Amino acid sequence: MSRLYDTVEPSVIDDEMLRKAVEEQGPKEEAGKIAKQEGVDYCDVLSLRLDFRNILKVDNLWQFTKLTKLQMDNNIIEKIEGMDALVNLRWLDMSFNNIEMIEGLDKLTKLEDLTLFNNRITRLENMDSLPNLHVLSVGNNKIDQLDNLIYLRRFPNLRTLNLTGNPVCDDQGYKLFAVAYLSHLVYLDFRLIDEDTRQKAHSLYENKLGELMHNEKQAEVAIEAEKKAAQELLKHKDAYVEHLNSSVLFESMYKEDPEGMKLALLPGLQDMLKDFQDKFVEVCMKIFEFGMKEYEKRCKEMREFNTCIQDAEAANKKQAVTVIDAFEEYKKKLFTELLVTSDAEVQERKMNEYHEGVNETWDKLMGLEMQLVDQLEETIKDFERNMTDLMSQLVEYIQGLITQVRDLENSHNEKLLEMCMTVLEKVVKNEMDEELPDDLRMLFVDKDTIVNAIGASHDVHLIKIDNREDEIVTRSGAWLSGHMQKIHADECARNRARVVEITNYIDHLRDEIDTQFMP
Template sequence: MSTQGEDTVERRAVMNRLCNSLEPRVMDDNMLKLAVGEQGPQEEAGQLAKQEGVLFKDVLSLQLDFQNILRIDNLWQFESLRKLQLDNNIIERIEGLENLTHLVWLDLSFNNIEAIEGLDSLVNLEDLSLFNNRISKIDSLDALVKLQVLSLGNNLIGNMMNIIYLRRFKDLRALSLSGNPIAEAEDYKMFIWAYLPDLVYLDSRRIDDHMKALAAMKHQYGIDELKHREALMQAQLEEEQALRQQLQEHKAAFVEGLDGSFLFDSMYAEDVEGNKLAFLHGVGELLEAYKNKFVVICLNIFEYGLKQQEKRKVELDTFNECVQEAIQESQQQGKDWIAKFEEKHLMSLTAIRDESDLASMELRITEYNKDITELFDLLMTLEMQLIEQLEETINMFERNIVDLVGTFIENVQSLLAQCRDLENHHHEKVLEIAINTLEKMAKGELDEDLPDGVRALFVDKDTLVNAVGASHDIHLLKIDNREDELVTRVNSWCTRLVDQIHKDEVMRNRKRVKEINQYVEHMQSELDNLDCGDILD
């Protein structure tokens, strides 16, 4: 657990003297290499590591305190780092930590940091010290879901509501806030004990269970109200998450937005003329009937799409199971052959070592070479058989998935054609009503009072027909675009899936052949070394 002792003032004085005597520094490769070298092992292994060079990506702990560092930089190579010590510098911003995703412990105490930031990628951080900085607000820690220890003493935090923010960290057990303005509040400890009930240590002192219970009683009303708000917020978050998950499922089926009137509404969203024509007598009822039929077809597409997605998923799952079963069976056969070979291998090497006659030894070595070659041939034959089996399985899957996608597209296009038929029928009816209205206006027989914008369409027949036609074109374009989008996406998905499967199989085969060659070469090397040694003897 990160704590700060009573020597805070003395340490700060030491740092100030150091800062005044040195120029501000930026973290560069030379500084990092020096730090890694100094902190590495000093015995023979350490000296060898220094000669060969230490890879930054393998370093687990890095200490860079009292270096007069102004800016965090050049840490991107330390991808395995778990502990980073940057205390007692003059750092002003938390930055440059994006690649340190394995970091568990971070010390940024005794710096000049004014805001908590730049920690979003540190999802494994458990211990964070920002003691003795210039921070006035506790925020931007949301990604630190594993946070257990937080040291924020000697900062400028003055609002007690900052404590409420910390309730989201369910694993937080130790908190340091002494030396902040809020620590001077009369109710400071009782408030924290009440609102952070899982806390075990506050300002380096263990919290008494009895005092925690008293604090909970004192603030019961506020806590109950807060819990109610938190429950509402949690329910809202869960609902939003469920909606996002649902949308992703609909997108995976390529039918998002087709479970209601979204497509129909989009047809009229930018249709100025169509919205004007809706004022004509009879068009409103016609539009309502049109919408109901259109939405029913969209729902049919939606439900059909979900069912087809489930079929594609079952097909893919079955394919993956078949592939894994074939690979495991082949691997087991290979392991069995290797086990038999290695059993014989030990006896053969022992027999060669014990052989005193050179001619007999050479004969045994020749036999052993044959065994190695035979094993290689067996393993490669097994791999070739697997390749043929998987190729047949992949080709069958490809045919099935292409057929499923083709059937899906064909049926969706058929249903969307029904939408176009509805649109064509609606267009004819609207045009008929519009022309009748124009004729009535020309005869002075129109009883209804139309808005000026609508009357402007009835200048002459050409203007009217063009307006109705423009509305019709917009509707058809929306349907066409949705169809094109669906077809393009599902075809792209199918192509990417099949290409990736072929690519994965090529990579698997290359890896397996490499494994076989490396194993056989190792066996051959053992024999060659033994042979050379015997010859030298």
């Protein structure tokens, strides 16, 4: 569609444009003058119109974090972008632009109404992050395949859809297809969907819908299984024992061990290798089970710690509220007396008593805060001591089990070396019953070659085992250190905020009597 301003130089969304737009849409008359003088904080703006401005690129909207409505229609925008900060957006109009692809909406999870009318869009896609989508208008675009509508089945809240003006609408089966596959729709192309149309659509596509719903259910089950597996893996990582409930560590030793992979082809080695793997994985499983058990202990300890902190803070707050309520009652009574007292001497005495009361309230509130600080400090020390003991036990026990893994590797290496020496002797005497693969035969040219190959393989395995041990020790230590630093930092921040709160309250009390009763 041609626009009169297409010949005008494209505009850039800069601060000047944004300032003018905000002022134009802000309060008028006296309130508008005050707002213009004081300036408007963009982060407080809820609605913004940037239509008919010949904008080519969406940019510089990062400050509008509270924006709920954005109107950018009738521009020359080619790409949906630059909106990641608009996390509270509920209504977006980008109609009459040059957009070719639906994209850039990942962060707009609260979006309910999306208008992309009159653009160049060919596919309905990349809207998975919009679970609340209620209205979608993509009329006058280039969508030409009915299958595009199936994508919209993932939006259970979608009630209004406009596709009019797209090539797909020329398909004779378009309307019934849309109604059948999008049974939650109320309005299609500006018209209410009647019950007769729904029944016809359902009857026509009943079989295909049944198959599609079955496939969707299977996909949903698979996705749920993936989510559950991902959650379990995350828990295993938090326990520092991920993949140790399988043969992953054992297999990783051979993935980067070309010599070991060649030696695995040695006749008669398979049984010994299988026995080695079974014992290796058995010990890994013990590490995993112990790690998960200790993880549950740490979680329980953290829950009890958090409960203890919350209970202490709640009890302290209750005492502080009692102190404040008592003083507020006293203040109310005193202010009433001061209002009816004309004797200057009595008034001065009562005001002095009030200030003494304020000082006493300050002392009580600060005393309660210091009492809480001491209580929490002791609780945090106990928690840190308990967690340190738990982490030490974890590392010590796992290191003992990893020593067993290392011993299994050493034992296997010795047996392998012994077997290879026997094979080498047969190869030298030309007494081998089975033909060795060429890669393997190259290792049995002499004793040094085979010993070096076995040694290289052994080193790779030990490095893998050592790295896994170091990883557990390092990650567990880093977690404990970081967690305790955060706890101390949070408590420091809480204390500072409370002191400021008490100070502001006391200052308010002092100012209040001076404002009302000082001449």
